[in-house]
Amino acid sequence: MSEELAIILETASKIFNKHVNHDLRQFIDKANINLINLWNDIEEQGLSKIIVKEKFNGSELPFSFILPIIKMSNYYGTPLPFSETILSNYLLSESDIKPPNGMVTFAVDGIDIKITNNKISGKLLSVPFLNLTEKIILITEIENVKNIILLKSIKGELKPKKNFLAEPRFDLQIKNCEIIDIKPLNSKFNFNHLGALMRSAQMIGSMEKALDLSIDYCSQRKQFGRTLSKFQAIQHQISEMAVELSASSAALSAVGNTDEANKNIQDIAILKIRAGIAAGKIIAISHQVHGAIGFTQEYELAYFTRNLNSWRNDFGNENFWETFLGKNFLENNNQNLWEYLTY
Amino acid sequence: MSKFTFPSIKETNELSRLRLEVRKFITECINNNEFIPAADSWVFAANPEFSKKLGSKGWLGMSFPKQYGGNERTALERYVVTEELLASGAPVAAHWIADRQSGSQVLRYGTEKQKLSIIPKISSGKCFFAIGMSEPDSGSDLASVKTKATKTAVGWNLEGRKIWSTGAHLCNYMIVLARTGPPSDKNRHEGLSQFLVDLSLPNVNIKGIPDMTGQRHFNETLFDNVELSEDALLGEEGKGWSQVVGELALERSGPERFLSHFTLLDRFINEFQNKLLKSGSNIIGKLIAELQTLRRMSFSIASMLQNGESPETQAAFVKELGNKFEKTMVESLREFSNIIPLYEWPDQLQNLFEDATLRIPSNSLRGGTTEIMKGIIARQLGLR
DSSP states (O other): OOHHHHHHHHHHHHHHHHHOOTTGGGGTTSOOHHHHHHHHHHHHTTGGGTTSOGGGTOOOOOGGGHHHHHHHHHHTTOOSSHHHHHHHHHHHHHTTOOOOSSOOEEEESOEEEEEETTEEEEEEEEEETTTTOOOEEEEEEETTEEEEEEEOOOOEEEEEOOGGGSSOEEEEEEEEEEEEEEEEOOTTOOHHHHHHHHHHHHHHHHHHHHHHHHHHHHHHOEETTEEGGGSHHHHHHHHHHHHHHHHHHHHHHHSOSOOOTTTSHHHHHHHHHHHHHHHHHHHHHHHHHHGGGGGSSSSSHHHHHHHHHHHTTTTSOHHHHHHHHHHHHHTOTTOOHHHHHHO | OOOSOOOOOOOOHHHHHHHHHHHHHHHHHHHTTSOOOOTTHHHHOOOHHHHHHHHHHTOSSTTSOGGGTOOOOOHHHHHHHHHHHHHTTOOOHHHHHIIIIIHHHHHHHOOHHHHHHHHHHHHTTOOOEEEEOOBTTBSSOGGGOOOEEEEOSSEEEEEEEEEOOTTGGGOSEEEEEEESSOOOSSOTTTTEEEEEEETTSTTEEEEEEEOTTSOEEEEEEEEEEEEEEGGGEESOTTBHHHHHHHHHHHHHSSGGGTOTTHHHHHHHHHHHHHHHHHHTHHHHHHHHHHHHHHHHHHHHHHHHHHTTOOOHHHHHHHHHHHHHHHHHHHHHHHHHTTTSOGGGSOHHHHHHHHHHHHHHHHHTTTTSOHHHHHHHHHHHTTOO
């Protein structure tokens, strides 16, 4: 790890440590003063524009830096569109649009999108965190070109989604909403791939937390006269969580040096598959070893497992990427499997 | 946060060139009918002539120092060569253990004389080793071994028996873990030592044990008052346990933990590529994801070994995941027989599949069971 990244992670962990606690996550339906203080610190330290170009007041650091930062924010369980803002600002900056201040969220594709006189109408599906921000980027195809659109303000009807009771999401009907800027999305990006990468990093942070919570809980909780951690059945379950997590982390460290869609598509597919499989197991085992307390709102485990449920379904689930990867190999008649793997 | 990391290591162009060189050599061997690709070839397929050939290519004892007849190449180069050999099902069983762990053990703990007499022979593919850990009453509980070495006027007297020693009947040496002193009250790992035992010595009796597939690789090796010279002791007297632990990182982290049945997967895909495209892309995609992740983890460990680290825990992760992957793989192919019944598969593929099915229970036993791996991991997580 570079020294520069280590310093940034140190700064980030101080901010998360100072502000994020389980109470903060209870008031997620509206911005309260504690959330605003957290966001102000994040923004003041430049974390939300860490890979944005310098000409747009960003730090223009390497793309690979965001993955450990995103992972960390989700280890702490930060109930803000932190990852969404980092990614949105980056894509705006790379498409030559100045990113706004404040939290930013994103919408993909949309239904019946129509643009007339620099105003946009249509329906946006499952947009994260509209309870906390009105700043949205929309990535959508217009006349066979992927565009990135920065919307000015939301005028429309919000419909909350259930989303596994994880981070808030909304369907949004917009009508004649003003456009701040619209540009073709820089063609080296594929938003679906970057989204899968981002969600995987978030999942890995959450899985690390679920593992640590399980270790701590089982080391304290006593039954039959000894701590749960002394039971071999429990030890083996928790070891399995660690094995799943380590495989996902290895898959994450293999990606991330490039943001270019075509260069690392296989690695991203592998990552999303591996993290999705691990999430399924870690949700089940972490709840199993916690017993009833893990199933309550007052204890923090469920915050992390609800997010895992949501994210493993975002930007293609395991089956989607398994099929993608299988076809990617099988349709190519020039390589046998070993050549494909070692290419 | 993350206790065990697997940093991403990229394969350099130089390594890729070596890979292709090995691949070309193997293809030539197959075309010349020098061997038939086999499943689990690092356990079952011993071919001393092939081992010698690899030795003359400089592909055995790759990382050993030149002064002992080694090749002074990196652990990553060795990794690439072993991967190519395993993926093609080459007959590597004869030299496998010597090249993987025993040679390193002799280099690390041996005397100058031991190194000079043994390492060059390992590197040239002329000296093979067996593992002398398990006993009839000591499997997973290795510290309970009863084989005993007693000091004599001229050296040591070895008494006891070792079991499951794969390939011992073809080997020149066995590294035997034996008791040389009592365990202490606090530490039952005390009082163990490792010995370099020449299997051609008098009173060494090697008896084959056919495995459940009828093949011979297992042995029971009896040491009935075997007189060992003084310098048969490997390393320090009483330090056998810590020496063994280091050896296990080499034993557990390599690509044989997930490529044992790669030839089966490869043949299966070649045979059914079009059918799979129609109705099984996701099965293949999942296997690719698991396999590629394992390759990265194992490659990352090779780089840790290169840097002189002792990644015993990371090795347990690879072994545990690799064993699971191989079981899942065989099971996934079995499910495909809904679409094309097994009896319609080509004979050679059917045989490979049935061999794999029969042998797969052993992969989570050899080199440490699943339960032991999970125990090691739990200890490192602070649960024990």
